[in-house]
Amino acid sequence: MKKIFLQPLTVRIWHWINALCFFALIVTGLQLRYQELPNITSFRTAVDIHNLFGLIMTLDFFLWLAFYIFTGKIRLYIPLDLKKFFTGAFAQALYYGYGIFLGKKNPHHATPDDKFNPLQQSAYFMVMLLLMPLQIITGLFLWDIKRFAYWIGLLGGLKVVDITHVAVFFFLTAFLFVHVYLTTLGRTPWEHIKAMFTGYEEMEENGK
């Protein structure tokens, strides 16, 4: 077994702050939208918590973005070789949908320079470079509707902004379930989660 350094400190800090924000934003977002559900706090407090964690998540996002841009690792999220990407994505989908049940090996082997398998890469690309910015922008607009009235108008109106924010919220929540589950598909159920705390992931000597 060997240990490889997969998750730099900055990424780990960003990740757990982001996880905390996700949790707080989902819970308070649900309360804001569905008053008829059991409430954990008042609407007013829920708004404050939602705004606070929205701000933290936004700053955290920019921490992530800055780190990945300045280290050049942003390419980890961008499928530069499309042929390799589609071939790998098919192999990965085949693994998750079939091979894993038969005990086949994971076709992707994480390295610091190739951390995500193609399905992860496409999912994170969608989440981090499309959905998160969209959620941050729409959230920012809804946070101060008057101030961003012009931009809201450009996006098609307040309802469009709200629907977009809520729709992204649904997708991110759904993603969260899949994401958490997939973290348990490492060599051991806690392998990937542990790596997100320590930075290191244990691998077999042959890199598998």
Next chain:
Amino acid sequence: MYGNSHTKRYGKNIYHALLFLIFICLSAALLLSPGVSEAARVPLLENAGACLVCHYSKDMKLVFTDKDKMPVTVSERDFAQTVHSKLNCADCHQGASPEKHPGKAVASRAAFRKEASGVCRTCHSDAQLRAKPNHAYMIDKADAPLCTECHGGHKVLSIRQWKAGLQGTAYCLVCHRQNISKSLGPDERLSLSIDPADQASSVHNKHACSDCHTEYTREIHPLKTFSSPREHSIAVSGVCAKCHEEKQAALRGSMHYNLSFRAGEALISRGNPKAPVCTDCHGFHTVGPKKTYETLSGTPCRKCHEGIFAIYAKSVHGMAKARGEHQAPLCASCHFAHEVNFTAMSDKIKGACLGCHKGVEELHKKWLPNTELHLSAIACASCHAPSSEKGIYLQFVDQRTGKSLPQEQILQLLGTTSPELSERLDTHGQGLSSYELSYILKQLNKKGVGSQVAYLGKMDVVKYSEAHQLSLKKNAIRECETCHSSDSKFLKKVTLAVLRTDGSMDRYPARPDVLTSIFSTLSSGQFYMVGGTRMTLLDWAGIIVVCGGLLFPVLHITARVLTAPLRRAGRSEDPAKGDKS
């Protein structure tokens, strides 16, 4: 020398005696001549010596039975100027003579005057009085002013002579200070009386009567006819525009001028007898300063809006006013005096609130998220009249200007009429649906017209009277959940408000789903309330997406559990194969 002088003196005496005799004879001839006696009558004062012996004194007073005292002094000089200067005392005070003086007790000053005025009719016949309109109607009028009230007692002057020395208001008040009126019909009379004290204390006291009554001069006094006091008020109020055109313009733009949203309620322009014109609030000749209306009892609005006053009196403002806090607002403080208009969809009222409640935006910012938006989309009364019924008012707006689209422009863009618009806005008679609203919006924004119409929503009280029951700050609604919930009853009352250029408003009830349907999004909806106006369709889509995300691990884990024997079998065949499951 002595003899000559004596003769001369004697002759001179005879000469004087002859002259005296000639004078006596001529005087007697003149007096006895019928044609000359009238013209040469001796003025009263020469014959009233006996009367003036007493009536010259300023201490002379007549004591009535009711103990009231009236000076009975006659000024010799004043009387000499009157039209009656040639009359004897007894001509009017008939039956009076030094031997038979009217010493009888008179009940009162009024009775004395009545009796004295009655004497005038001895000479001034009904025919003579009927020749002048102002006298004519008095003949048959029991409570007509007495002759002496206008003409005086002993200082009787001809009207021309009398008025010659009067200027401006005083000239007109000679008559109009009297209790005079004119008939407007069998049962109605219009008072023409002006209390000089009222006029003197009015803000118009520096004006001459003819400044307003422009058709009237000292020489011209046209007789006008009105079918009712109302017609008179409207005609008179029109005169105010001469100086107060800006107020008239404001009034013409107000709901008082052309309110028409309810049948039969059309006001000034449509002849509603209750519609307020200038004189209804300001009076005719008692136009007071603004502060006159700064008391509850002095507010003219109360004449028609008594019900609202009862609500206002119990409000935080009404109670403050009752305590004597003069800063507390009255009607005009919020609604303004002349440009009174609908409060729904109007920022005027809010401006009035914020005008007094300085810094209120900063105070709200301390606890209310999106403060500016809340303050612009919610009427103050929605929260500060906590027990009021509330609703959502939608309004077409021109997105380029941000201003509401008046009905006239809507009709022009749609190429339709008002009745047709009503039909199109509620085709099925069940309230405006989201589809109907989006369809109308689509037509308003059709190609070639160049318009950018959307709709905005605002929350306001449903019953205008309830907007006046403003409560103490501590009672105001602060719970966000009151509105930010799909169960909020306020979101069930949705109305499309279409304003007219005249300030009136048509209201079209809408179905509650007009705010939550997918069509509300497609129609550039700008009204959105977190938790309140959420789209049901989106909720269902969200449930499917989230359940899909949840289902993946569940199904995958299930599949892994079910296929575990396969992997175990594989490992037993090839121990080198590793699996992480």
